[in-house]
Amino acid sequence: MNEVVNVLARTVAEAAALVPQPLPVPYGMLAELTHRCPLMCPYCSNPVELDRRNAELDTETWLRVFEEAARLGVLQVHLSGGEPTARRDLEQMIRHCVKVGLYTNLITAGVGVTPERLQAISEAGIDHVQLSFQGATAEVTDHVSNFRGAHERKLAVAGEVRRLGIPLTINSVVHRANIHQIPDFIELALKLGARRIEIAHAQYYGWALRNRGALMPTREQVFHALDVVEAARERLKGVLTIDAVVPDYYAKYPKPCMNGWGRQSLNVTPSGKVLPCHAAETIPDLDFWNVREHSLAEIWQASPAFNAFRGTDWMPDLCRSCERKEKDWGGCRCQAMAIAGDAAATDPACHKSPLHAHLLALAEADAAAGVVDYDYRRFSTPDRAQ
């Protein structure tokens, strides 16, 4: 009898395994409205090949994409770039997002944004503003962004955002030139009335990979930074939320990149390509579909790029047999591509990867070499749109 029950149970389990799992529903969408930006940060998350103004989606297409996103189940839209305020139709997009029920987050560099513009953005119904600071002081911000006076302008924008009553997050990407400023970044966020700060260690893809020699901090700096953040988090509970994007070259476990490929979020580029993450174009041969030809739901469900690394079936044995497979999701595909030359390899940031020691050696060599000059982010040839 027991035997029969066991066999039955096994059959049911096997049958269940054959039934396709329902697709996850995305929570967030990063809308990169443009690649135009007055700043030239050497770790920019945009691709090395930037989209030009004449390749950008028009207003109508964006409005359709937001509508489709809301219908698909997206709850929050991050209006980003480049510099999203370079789009004159930004307010129109915000109003439309609000109308279809999307929570809107503006991710801005805060340079070239007038008080009048912010007022209009506020009136359009923006829910939250995230403002970047490249340094905690003018000297560092202006150097890293290669824009004289950027810091002063950002301070003014922060003040204006708070005056309008919009909740503010400060975003600071940290690397060798500013990692010692973490306490100052936190002080700055408090002084500006932010409720939240992101301390994001540079992630090495695209521009940052190209500039890794000038950006990579030492192991000591990284571990000290982690301690500083932990202590501040404890001290400022209820005052300031501190979210960290962890540095993974010195880590033991890889980051659970995007919380799994094609699982929670998607990214639309200025020209309409839909990516599982903003760096996905660094993986050659992935077939990205475009909102000009497909609906967002079709792309999410059926595009080859989204299905390439979804779930756990694509994983190498090392990951598939690991108890952390649904925690780390195999780490980052773009990093596997960049370091192992194979997007389906275990992320070398994982201590189980055969390339783990190699990754560590790369970081240590870069940190020790002391390159100082940046290869600043720019369009490949002069572009009249900047």
Place this chain on the structure above:
Amino acid sequence: MTAETASTRLPATGVPRLARGVRLRHDEARGQWVLLAPERVLQPDPVAVEILKRVDGARSIDAIIDDLIAAFAVERERVAADVDAFLADLAEKGMVEVEP
């Protein structure tokens, strides 16, 4: 009248409202209520949803409690403690503001 015990953290006559940048909405795609905040999506439990639906910037904490008692026939003391603890927690996180 609510007896204010030592454990009450918010004034019963205070009027709570969601802070700017915080929104409660029904999520059709997943069939649940969500509380949206900067870079956060929270899934309130059914009790929290009933409280949040009544946080409209007009009703006082006392009025919210009265409303819940009328709707669910529950004990005042218990509801008052739940509402206070929940809203005080959100207030501490900056997600709810209470007009005294």
